[in-house]
Amino acid sequence: MLNNVLILDFGSQYTQLIARRVRELNIFCEIKPYNKIPEDLSSYKAVILSGSPFSVRADAVSHPDLSSIRGYKPVLGVCYGAQYLAHFNGGNVASSNTREYGRAKLSFIKKGEPFFNDIKEGSQVWMSHADTINELPKNSVLLASTHDVKYAAYKFEGEDTYGIQFHPEVYHTTDGKQLLENFLVNIAGVAQTWTPDAFADTTVAELKEKIGNDKVILGLSGGVDSTVAAVLLHKAIGKHLHCIFVNNGLLR
Template sequence: MQNNVLILDFGSQYTQLIARRVRELNIYCEIHPYNHLPEDMSVFKAVILSGSPYSVRNEDAPHPDLSQIKGEKPTLAVCYGAQYLAHFNGGEVAPSDTREYGRANLTFIEEEEDFFKGIDKGSQVWMSHSDTIKKLPENGIKLASTNDVDYAAYKIKGESTYAIQFHPEVYHTKDGKKLLENFLVKIAGVPQTWTPDNFVEMTVESLKKQVGNDKVVLGLSGGVDSTVAAVLLNKAIGKQLYCIFVNNGLLRKYEFENVLHQYEGMGLNVKGVDASARFLKALKGIEDPEEKRKTIGRVFIEVFDDEAHKIEDVTWLAQGTIYPDVIESVSVKGPSATIKSHHNVGGLPDFMKLKVVEPLNMLFKDEVRRVGASMGIDPELLGRHPFPGPGLAIRILGDITEEKVRILQEVDHIFISGLKSSGLYDKVWQAGAILLPINSVGVMGDERTYEKCVALRAVESTDGMTADWVNLPYEFLQKTSNEIINRVKGVNRVVYDISSKPPATIEWE
């Protein structure tokens, strides 16, 4: 793939956001750790150096090899990158005299520069650093200032090297996208050819070459990623693709039948396998959340392996791994400790002797949806909320029984159906119900009850990394609560979760 932009990651919390902003400009980019440069640098037309939690003045500060970058390719250094270029090229970086965190406004701009074309003085930017540049590097030319930061932006004379001490990738920097466009398009001359249609065309051709006449097996989940991966592979290799949709007994009410029906209408070669009893038997008596995840993962692989062996001469396993999974597994500090045990990235058990094909592993979630739309996948399927891999098992706190699954499926069905009929579903990023391991006293008619309590959860988010609870209308919550208590035998109390992430997580387990 040509005309790439390379983003060197120094461990900033915003690095993925830089990539998303670049992709929004229809420009393809890749993130690589600063200490693992790609072998072939010739395919990159421009480089962006990310921010970092480190100080350039520390002994353990990240030191990249910029010999093939600075002065060789158009380079944009952001925050840590800007300070690194100054500190190690004749400039001076020192602790900030004033707090340089949060919103600021540009009080000076070098208006003749293409870098600031279409951006006015006074434009709001976002600062996030404890060090500041006191003296520019050799051949440095000041391009912008704020009230507190004299060298908010600079360039190196005789090079296409630009540096900024603010973050153009965050929403608080009002003209950040314009700044990135000025650098990448006007200065670096990177073509804006990264579109969903272009991706589909390139990927289909690539899959034909990669897979050839081999057979591929793919585990469908009903979710967006595996569905888009299946349709892409189907375009490339047709009936050589064998899809398996496993019912683990922990799906939403009617989900197994509904999703199978949807897939059949898409021309996919799909086999539905109802392994509910096998999963519930394996989960009997297990209460620990991580143990539940591992058990479900193990049984899924066993069921999937059994089914895959029924297909002769399968060579490949297809997965719906997406780019954030890949980035996390090769991060600056090594694999993240937060990757859960059922995660796509991490390889296959030794007994599954299959090669892996991952057609979506360079896409962000929003790009996956756009690619799906360009291939004509039903908007209802593309708009589905994320659903946890272990299903309702991690929304039932404590041990799993068939009765608890029945109760939660009924509650969840009322909640999700209500969101859809009220026009609220698409305004929520993820929603679900949690069955709590407590009973509470209630009164139904003239009788005292001692039954289950359920919590409803609805959050808004862009990527699941952070999330805020949704302020659902009181009338909707009142109607939903009444319907659950009146219709679901075994539940007499409904509560609504108003916790944000952080400090809480989206799921309860």
């Protein structure tokens, strides 16, 4: 799948929500741990760095190798992701005087910036961080601010690498979907061709090819994952699928 988006997960509670928002744009995405970047990145048109409950100033910081991504793929750092890009490229990230959590409004947006196309000053965003960016890297430019957060959004000059201190994936950020569309569609050029039905059809075809005439035994817990797997397998191989229900004691 050539129009794919890679989400690198740093442990954020919102990572799955980022994926959901991307898929709502009819764009397929995959979530991978930050330290398990695929060697073959040819199918990915853009990369999103998630938030994290940790600090880039910690001794044991999550430190992925982005050398195969930066400058080659459009990158969007969200919250921790933005702090990471700033901190390890010559910027300064420090502890906030008070934890910044809640609604804020964009008081400044750089005029003519495609990243903020169709988003106006006064747009509401959602903040959730204990650290803040105090100084940007020298080769970057400020794109947006709130009353309390000067560097709410920025980009690196000469490349499509962006950082935002707020969370576009939560519904409190009123123009979050528009922002993601600006980045993924207008900047990264990702085609909006993915649908759940198309994904199911592709998966069924792949299962048919891999399994052939073999038989499959599948444990069913009653949860979403195993149930969806069972439905797709049954569409692919029919009576060659044998399901075993496992009562794990946690059913409702």
